Amino acid sequence: MQIIEIKNLTKKFGKLTAVDSLDLTIEKGEVFGLLGPNGAGKSTTLLMLTTLIPPTSGTALVNNFDIIREPDRVRKSIGIVFQDPSSDEMLTGYENLKLHGLLYDMDAALREERIAEVLRLVDLTGRKDDMVKKYSGGMRRRLEIARGLMHHPEILFLDEPTLGLDPQTREHIWEYIRKLATEKNITIIITTHYMDEADRLCNRLAIIDRGKIAVLGSPDQLKKDLGGDIIRIRIKNFNRESLAGLDYVKDIQKDDEGASVTVRDASLHLQDVLSRTGPVESVEVRPLTLEDVFIHYTGRAIREGAPEGGWAEKAMQARLRK
Amino acid sequence: MSDLKGIYALWYREFKVFQRERSRIVASIINPILWLLIIGGGLGSVLSFGGVDYLTFLYPGILVQSLLFSAVFFGVYIVWDKKIDFLKEVLVSPMSRTSIFIGKILGGSTDTLLQSAILLLIGYAFSVTGVLAGITFSVVSVVIACIFLFVTTVGLVSIGLIIGSQMESPEGFQLISSFLIFPMFFLSGALFPIENLPGWLTPFVLLNPATYSVDGLRGTLIGLHRFNLGVDLLVISIFSLAMILIGTYAFRKIKL
Numbered sequence: 329m330q331i332i333e334i335k336n337l338t339k340k341f342g343k344l345t346a347v348d349s350l351d352l353t354i355e356k357g358e359v360f361g362l363l364g365p366n367g368a369g370k371s372t373t374l375l376m377l378t379t380l381i382p383p384t385s386g387t388a389l390v391n392n393f394d395i396i397r398e399p400d401r402v403r404k405s406i407g408i409v410f411q412d413p414s415s416d417e418m419l420t421g422y423e424n425l426k427l428h429g430l431l432y433d434m435d436a437a438l439r440e441e442r443i444a445e446v447l448r449l450v451d452l453t454g455r456k457d458d459m460v461k462k463y464s465g466g467m468r469r470r471l472e473i474a475r476g477l478m479h480h481p482e483i484l485f486l487d488e489p490t491l492g493l494d495p496q497t498r499e500h501i502w503e504y505i506r507k508l509a510t511e512k513n514i515t516i517i518i519t520t521h522y523m524d525e526a527d528r529l530c531n532r533l534a535i536i537d538r539g540k541i542a543v544l545g546s547p548d549q550l551k552k553d554l555g556g557d558i559i560r561i562r563i564k565n566f567n568r569e570s571l572a573g574l575d576y577v578k579d580i581q582k583d584d585e586g587a588s589v590t591v592r593d594a595s596l597h598l599q600d601v602l603s604r605t606g607p608v609e610s611v612e613v614r615p616l617t618l619e620d621v622f623i624h625y626t627g628r629a630i631r632e633g634a635p636e637g638g639w640a641e642k643a644m645q646a647r648l649r650k
Numbered sequence: 651m652s653d654l655k656g657i658y659a660l661w662y663r664e665f666k667v668f669q670r671e672r673s674r675i676v677a678s679i680i681n682p683i684l685w686l687l688i689i690g691g692g693l694g695s696v697l698s699f700g701g702v703d704y705l706t707f708l709y710p711g712i713l714v715q716s717l718l719f720s721a722v723f724f725g726v727y728i729v730w731d732k733k734i735d736f737l738k739e740v741l742v743s744p745m746s747r748t749s750i751f752i753g754k755i756l757g758g759s760t761d762t763l764l765q766s767a768i769l770l771l772i773g774y775a776f777s778v779t780g781v782l783a784g785i786t787f788s789v790v791s792v793v794i795a796c797i798f799l800f801v802t803t804v805g806l807v808s809i810g811l812i813i814g815s816q817m818e819s820p821e822g823f824q825l826i827s828s829f830l831i832f833p834m835f836f837l838s839g840a841l842f843p844i845e846n847l848p849g850w851l852t853p854f855v856l857l858n859p860a861t862y863s864v865d866g867l868r869g870t871l872i873g874l875h876r877f878n879l880g881v882d883l884l885v886i887s888i889f890s891l892a893m894i895l896i897g898t899y900a901f902r903k904i905k906l
Contacts, residue, residue: 378742379906401742410735431743433652436662459670475739629771 336386347538361533407481466497557594664757711840725810805890
């Protein structure tokens with residue numbers, strides 16, 4: 329069953345086309361990843377799907393409701409955890425959740441029940457009466473995920489859910505996300521900069537570049553389609569022609585130090601590759617990762633670190649307000 | 651109205667945060683007292699208008715000043731909510747934008763009016779101890795003063811929210827709002843009678859909603875006024891209503 333159907337969705341900011349005639353269908357219960365370099369249009373797509381900004385043209389059905397004609401119903405069907413901190417740190421964890429319950433028109437009994445339920449889920453029951461400013465980054469993130477779940481949405485959007493968090497907390501949050509998808513059958517749409525995150529969590533993902541889908545598929549399928557292994561060669565003068573036209577070579581990415589060559593099976597073809605390139609400074613063979621898939625389709629590495637001012641930085645700014 | 655709980659939620663948040671930000675409350679009380687004691691005391695030794703002490707003359711003006719500064723300034727919190735993603739959390743909820751705007755007005759007005767209430771208490775204390783002479787603190791005058799304060803506050807909070815909804819940085823907000831607040835304050839008759847201003851400023855004085863607020867409060871509390879109290883109330887009611895309408899529109903077009 330389809331839960332999201334994006335039809336020819338376009339968003340222009342002046343001359344810049346942030347999202348360019350996007351078509352995409354997402355099935356119920358999927359964990360779907362949106363990957364792309366900074367400025368590729370992921371966040372803009374998310375903002376349109378959550379009705380926060382109107383599309384320039386095209387539309388989308390979210391839980392069978394049109395984002396342009398029935399934004400209220402769309403909003404009732406979705407939960408979202410934003411990229412930047414979105415809880416009030418002068419309020420306690422409990423108060424932030426209460427606020428959310430009120431915003432979603434829950435009466436007191438249901439509200440209390442759900443607050444207790446989501447607090448247990450993210451393990452924050454013991455800290456619910458502390459002000460959010462006393463929480464660590466990971467706790468605050470968990471609180472915001474809990475909040476996104478409180479009104480039992482059909483679809484949960486997660487914008488960079490583990491940006492800037494430590495490995496343990498990330499692991500913890502991934503566990504919740506998987507649990508939500510499998511046990512509660514919530515459809516989860518996640519944007520991320522972390523390839524390992526996408527690889528481990530997503531059933532399917534779309535790599536978006538310059539507002540268009542560059543490729544779509546399951547992480548395994550995408551890796552398989554591209555080839556098998558990467559041979560990384562360091563060499564003074566790399567000549568692309570020396571490897572051109574070979575049937576086992578899937579991709580060649582030249583850089584300052586040499587090249588990364590994607591081949592079907594490195595154990596069979598390494599000798600041949602080296603004999604064609606001539607003497608190399610060093611060579612390294614590794615299996616293909618999602619990162620390689622990403623580079624192949626977008627032509628650049630995903631930038632490490634935070635996009636436009638990290639989560640921690642924003643949290644600091646928010647603190648300055650007080 | 652399924653948005654009632656949401657409106658309450660927004661008010662609840664502002665109120666809780668206000669309660670916890672002691673420094674903001676203290677500053678907002680101390681500032682007007684300094685104005686009263688220093689400007690009022692200092693100029694009071696050489697000035698008097700309309701047959702009352704300058705301090706007495708100044709007191710209603712300072713009430714309006716505190717409204718102007720804290721009510722309009724409240725809009726900056728919208729900009730801060732944009733800096734983090736709290737505003738999106740509210741905008742993505744099923745509440746209508748109009749209800750969100752109403753919730754924000756109520757929150758901001760509560761903050762501002764609590765400060766006014768404290769200033770009224772201080773005024774009463776000064777009056778009893780004889781520091782302020784000639785101010786009528788009767789049930790009727792205080793009720794009328796509160797109506798004036800409330801209606802003015804709603805309009806001024808709306809102005810702040812309108813500016814805040816369109817701005818992306820707190821610095822920008824600061825700049826634009828001071829362009830508005832200072833002329834409104836100086837041309838309101840809060841510090842001196844408006845009759846004493848040069849003639850070419852008269853249109854600005856008459857267009858300034860704060861003028862009618864000062865006039866209404868001064869009329870109620872001291873008995874000194876230029877316009878009819880009904881006219882004063884009518885003008886600021888129209889002003890506030892207009893600001894609410896513009897604000898509702900601005901919130902629909904809010905910049906993220």
